[in-house]
Amino acid sequence: MLSTTKRTQVKKAAHKAVIEQEKLHQIIDESLIAHIAISSDSGPTVIPMLAWRVDNDVFIHGANNSRLMRSLKQGKQTCLTFTLFDGWVLARSAFHHSAHYRSAVVFGRFEAVEDNTEKDQLLNHFIEQIAPGRTEHIRLSNQKELSATMLLKMPLTEASVKISNFGVNDDQADLDLPVWAGVLPYRTVVGPLEPVEASTHLAEPDYASAYGERWHNR
Incomplete structure (x- = not known):
């Protein structure tokens, strides 16, 4: 179950809040892109970054x-967001048009x-997540x-999840x-490989197991 804090309490559209830790993991694992906030003398900045999860x-x-x-290495407070867009909700009125998302x-x-040994393991874990079996064939770092690579980690101890999948809500x-x-x-459809x-003369690897129904030929 996700923790409840002042920062994670969902106030707007609270009926869309989800408390299962598994849902948080699923969103991160499918998105793999985090928008990360930092603040500096020039003002706030939000930057998209590749991100992956290992355990929690x-x-x-x-x-x-x-x-x-x-900036993040200094241990400053930050906020990460992950979003998956699942569709438009087309209502009978302009006011009630909305979206499905996680x-x-x-x-x-x-x-x-x-x-460096731990870095290597964690970076390879990411490669295996997007292309299972690939680290057996490539030159490793x-x-x-x-x-030359900075690797940062954050525990998933303070987080909130919202899922909108309620369909049309007309008056x-x-x-x-x-x-x-x-x-x-x-x-989202993944593949085919290019x-x-x-x-072109080499056997095409099979990474379908990482994507389930999202793989292009399923």
């Missing part, structure tokens, strides 16, 4: 000289992973590359209007 921690990585990474907000502080007075109403779904020219 979320990880990001970047160059050692990255302004975002250096979203998560995570609060906390990042800390650095300094050990060397010590120079690992040392009773509008139900007899001769207007089509319903949902226009959005679906090889570089030098790879």
Whole structure:
């Protein structure tokens, strides 16, 4: 169950709040992109970053000289958001048009992973998440590359989740209007693979197991 704090209490559209930790994990694992907030003398900035989860921690990585990474490494409070868009809700009135979505907000502080062996394992975990089995065939990161990479982690201890999937919510007075109403779904389709020219003679790897029904030929 997700923790309840002043920052994670869902006040707007509270009926869309979800408290299962599993739902938070699912949103992060499918999105893999976090919008991360930092504040500096020039004002607030929100930057999209690749992000992945291992157990109940979320990880990001970047160059050692990255302004975002250096700021977050200092342990400043930050906020991450993840969003999956699932479709438009088309109502009989303009006012009730809305969207289906799954979203998560995570609060906390990042800390650095300094050990290169641990970095290597965590970065490879990310590769395996997006392309199962790939680390068995590629050249893995060397010590120079690992040392040039900053890896940060944050525990998923303070987070909220909202899921909107309730369909059309027209006013009773509008139900007899001769207007089509319903949902226009959005679906993410993964693949097919697009090889570089030098790879066209090689056997095509199969990464379908990471994407389930989202894989293009399922």
